[in-house]
Structure formats: C-alpha cells, structure tokens
Amino acid sequence: MELLREILHFIFYSYTMAVVFHIGLAVCVTVHVLLYKTNVYSSIGWIGLAWFSPVFGGIIYIIFGINRIRMKAAELKENNGKASFKMVSEKELKEYLKTIPDYIVPLARLGLHVHPVREVSGNNIELLINGDQAYPEMAGAISKAKKDVLLSSYIFDYDNAGKIFVDAIKKACSNGAKIYILIDAVGNSKYNSKLGRIFKKLKNVNFVKFLPPNIPISLPFINLRTHRKILIVDGNTAFFGGMNIRGKCMLKDNPKNPTRDITFKVSGPVIDQIREIFVEDWYFSAKQNIRPSYYDEKANPSFAAYARVIPDGPESEEEKIMTVCLAGLNYANKKINIITPYFLPTEIILKAIEMAAMRGVEVNIILPRSSNHKIIEWGGEANYARLLKHNVNIYLTGAPFDHSKAMTVDGVWSFIGSSNWDERSFKLNFEANMEVVCYKLAKQIDDYLKDRINNAEKIKFTDYDKMPLLRKLRNNACRLATPYF
Numbered sequence: 001m002e003l004l005r006e007i008l009h010f011i012f013y014s015y016t017m018a019v020v021f022h023i024g025l026a027v028c029v030t031v032h033v034l035l036y037k038t039n040v041y042s043s044i045g046w047i048g049l050a051w052f053s054p055v056f057g058g059i060i061y062i063i064f065g066i067n068r069i070r071m072k073a074a075e076l077k078e079n080n081g082k083a084s085f086k087m088v089s090e091k092e093l094k095e096y097l098k099t100i101p102d103y104i105v106p107l108a109r110l111g112l113h114v115h116p117v118r119e120v121s122g123n124n125i126e127l128l129i130n131g132d133q134a135y136p137e138m139a140g141a142i143s144k145a146k147k148d149v150l151l152s153s154y155i156f157d158y159d160n161a162g163k164i165f166v167d168a169i170k171k172a173c174s175n176g177a178k179i180y181i182l183i184d185a186v187g188n189s190k191y192n193s194k195l196g197r198i199f200k201k202l203k204n205v206n207f208v209k210f211l212p213p214n215i216p217i218s219l220p221f222i223n224l225r226t227h228r229k230i231l232i233v234d235g236n237t238a239f240f241g242g243m244n245i246r247g248k249c250m251l252k253d254n255p256k257n258p259t260r261d262i263t264f265k266v267s268g269p270v271i272d273q274i275r276e277i278f279v280e281d282w283y284f285s286a287k288q289n290i291r292p293s294y295y296d297e298k299a300n301p302s303f304a305a306y307a308r309v310i311p312d313g314p315e316s317e318e319e320k321i322m323t324v325c326l327a328g329l330n331y332a333n334k335k336i337n338i339i340t341p342y343f344l345p346t347e348i349i350l351k352a353i354e355m356a357a358m359r360g361v362e363v364n365i366i367l368p369r370s371s372n373h374k375i376i377e378w379g380g381e382a383n384y385a386r387l388l389k390h391n392v393n394i395y396l397t398g399a400p401f402d403h404s405k406a407m408t409v410d411g412v413w414s415f416i417g418s419s420n421w422d423e424r425s426f427k428l429n430f431e432a433n434m435e436v437v438c439y440k441l442a443k444q445i446d447d448y449l450k451d452r453i454n455n456a457e458k459i460k461f462t463d464y465d466k467m468p469l470l471r472k473l474r475n476n477a478c479r480l481a482t483p484y485f
C-alpha cells in the first residue's frame with residue numbers, strides 16, 4: 001500500500017513538474033517571440049508550437065527559432081568592426097539632393113535612409129563578361145600595382161584562373177606593392193591551405209581567411225560568410241561584382257562545368273567607398289588597421305556615372321540591399337531587367353515584382369534553367385506561376401550555368417554586386433552592391449541581357465499552372481527553405 005502511494009506520489013509529482021516546466025517554457029517562448037519576431041504568421045506558429053506541443057515545441061524554438069546569426073554577427077562586428085560611415089544630417093541631405101539629377105532624387109533620398117553614404121559623381125563602370133574578359137584585366141591591373149592590392153572573394157580556386165592571379169600577385173610583390181587577400185574560409189575551403197602555403201612564401205602578401213568555422217567539416221551553407229567580391233589596385237582601379245575566381249568562368253578554355261558570369265571595372269571616387277568596406281572587413285578578420293591608398297581624383301579623368309556602394313550583412317537589421325531592390329522595383333516606370341543565378345525571394349519582393357508588372361512595367365527575369373543548388377532552383381520554380389500570371393517575363397537560360405547578377409531599371413539605374421535574390425544574400429551573408437546611375441552602363445548591361453534573352457526559353461503560365469502533383473509537392477517543399485537559402 002505504502003509502495004503504491006509512493007508510486008502515485010512520484011507520478012503526480014513528475015506530472016506536476018512537467019506541466020510547470022511546459023508552462024514556464026511556453027511563457028518564455030511567447031515573451032521572446034513577442035519581443036523579437038516581427039512576422040505575425042511565424043510568431044503565431046512559434047507560439048502555437050510552444051503551447052500545443054509541450055516541451056518539444058519550446059526546444060525546437062530554442063534551436064531553430066532564435067535568430068542567432070544576427071546576434072552573433074552584431075556581436076562580432078561590434079567587438080571587431082570599425083564603423084566608418086556617418087549619418088547624413090537633414091541639412092546635408094537637402095544640400096546634397098540639390099546636386100544630383102532630378103530623376104534620381106527619390107531613390108537617392110530613400111537610399112540615404114538605408115545607408116548614409118552619398119552617390120558620388122565622376123565614375124566610369126564597365127561591364128566585363130566571363131573570366132575571359134575579366135581575369136586578364138584584373139590580373140593585368142594587379143601585376144602593375146605599385147602601392148597596394150586589396151582582394152576579397154568568396155571563392156579563389158587554385159586552378160588555371162587562380163594561377164593567373166597568383167602570378168600577377170607575385171609581380172605586384174616584386175614591384176614593392178603590399179597585398180591584402182581576404183577569402184571566405186568556407187566558400188574557399190578546398191583551396192585555402194594551398195593558397196596559404198603559396199602566399200606565406202611571399203614577403204608582401206597578407207592572406208587572411210574570413211571567419212573560419214569552429215567545426216572541422218565545412219558546410220557550404222554555414223552562415224556568416226563573406227560573399228563580397230572586391231579588387232582594388234593602388235586606390236585607383238577597382239573590380240566589383242559577383243564573379244568568383246574560378247577556371248570554370250574561362251569559357252574559352254572549355255572547362256568542365258563551365259559558368260557564365262559578369263563583373264565590373266570601376267574608375268572614380270566611388271572606389272573609396274569600396275575601400276572602406278575592405279578596410280572594415282580586414283580589421284574584422286585580421287584585427288589590423290590598414291591604410292591603403294585613396295582614390296586620386298587629380299591623377300584620374302572624371303567620368304559621368306553617379307555611384308554609391310551599399311554593404312550589407314547579418315548584423316544589420318535593415319536588410320539594406322533587399323530594400324534597395326524593392327526601391328528599384330517600386331521606382332520603375334518602363335522596364336526592369338533582373339539576372340541572378342539564385343532566385344528564391346520572400347513574399348515582399350515577389351509582390352513588388354508583381355505590382356511592377358501590374359502597373360505596366362515590362363519585367364524580365366533571367367534565370368538559369370538548371371542550377372547547381374537544386375533546392376533553390378526547385379523552391380524558386382514554386383513561385384513562377386504567380387509571377388507569370390501577372391505577365392512577368394521569366395527566361396530560362398540553358399548551359400553553361402549563368403552566375404551573372406545585375407538589375408537595371410528604365411535603362412538608367414543599375415544595381416550590381418555580389419547579392420543574389422535570396423534570403424542567404426539578403427539576410428545571412430556579408431554582401432556588397434553598388435547603385436549606379438548611368439545610361440551607358442545600363443545599356444551595356446541591357447544589351448548583354450538582351451543577348452541572354454535571345455538565347456533563353458521564355459516560359460509560359462500554362463506550363464507552371466498545372467504541373468504534375470509530385471513536382472508541385474517537391475517545389476513547394478523546397479520553397480519552405482526560403483528563410484534559410
């Protein structure tokens with residue numbers, strides 16, 4: 001009898017403790033969600049899970065629901081970063097807006113709220129297509145460096161492309177230039193050690209890996225990666241875009257798995273804005289305050305393009321690059337061209353694209369038919385029908401895989417850089433994009449895109465409206481990964 005009473009007492013006690021623990025955990029989750037989540041639907045989901053799935057729901061929230069990326073990035077940047085951008089005062093803003101063409105005032109005004117750096121005039125930005133055009137130009141500039149070379153890349157393969165760069169770096173060293181190379185530890189995990197050994201032997205080369213992970217294996221989708229692709233030589237010539245250093249991009253060499261890509265050669269004072277990003281990233285990664293050359297306006301000709309660089313990263317709550325994409329979509333009157341290898345944006349972007357098409361803007365989105373990241377390809381396909389229904393033109397390009405990233409609006413405003421159209425770029429990676437106001441550049445990009453469109457398949461609503469059930473299930477399941485890709 002006594003034993004039975006003890007068992008019942010134990011069961012009652014354990015049950016009471018479990019109920020108290022569940023209620024306590026659910027209350028904590030609810031408070032956390034109410035304080036830190038802004039999306040109402042996901043908030044309802046998390047709170048529901050915490051209350052209706054005792055203990056398990058709370059634990060799932062702790063593991064997957066808390067945005068540690070932003071917390072970690074903010075903490076890292078706060079401790080190691082060196083913010084060099086200052087807010088523009090209301091008075092400065094008024095003065096500045098008087099100095100730029102009327103038609104970009106709305107975008108410039110919005111842009112300054114997103115990132116407080118002004119559009120600077122006097123730039124020239126030129127499109128370079130594939131590694132065939134870009135790498136010889138980039139390596140040629142490096143090999144002539146006299147003062148300093150700043151190079152940042154997500155991937156730097158040590159193959160026929162990488163070797164061209166290494167040779168150029170050796171020449172720059174022999175000229176006495178100081179070389180700073182910052183490569184993402186995960187994106188480039190295959191070649192970091194090899195490059196490390198090569199660069200260690202060169203006196204003037206400083207080689208740093210961006211945020212090496214604490215785990216021995218290297219997952220391609222681990223967070224807090226630098227996706228920025230930047231090259232600055234002697235402060236006066238820069239290359240900026242979304243092209244990695246890979247033999248695959250040298251199509252003339254008939255590589256295995258060829259990849260089309262574009263990048264941009266930059267001259268002009270906007271190079272100083274790119275420089276600021278590199279200096280900050282270097283301080284963040286190498287804990288070293290470097291002072292590379294500034295752009296020399298007196299030694300260089302002045303050009304026509306207005307340009308402004310927008311860095312973005314998981315430490316920022318503003319989603320600057322995504323906001324500027326939205327601004328471009330909302331600002332367009334006639335035509336929007338978008339090319340990207342990865343297209344899995346959230347509802348807000350999809351709706352803005354639809355709205356542009358609904359108000360009569362011609363919207364062309366150029367995507368690879370077959371991606372190297374299948375989840376993004378299939379998840380992206382789940383959004384095609386709704387866009388096609390609103391007369392958005394979607395063009396799928398065949399092989400080689402097209403890794404180009406650019407957006408143009410009304411043949412005058414271009415948005416170029418490292419960002420893809422997915423949450424990984426908009427929220428989880430460190431990225432750098434550039435707004436450019438210049439008819440000449442927009443035409444160069446649009447002509448390139450026209451050529452891509454002429455070689456692509458324009459897909460039809462009827463093909464995606466009623467797709468086989470299994471394909472639809474696969475696509476919609478992959479779309480659930482939107483917040484993580």
Ligand SMILES: O=P(O)(O)OC[C@H](O)CO
Pocket residue numbers: 154227242244341372420
């Ligand atoms: O992240 P991206 O845009 O530089 O592209 C990376 C390559 O596709 C490697 O998966």
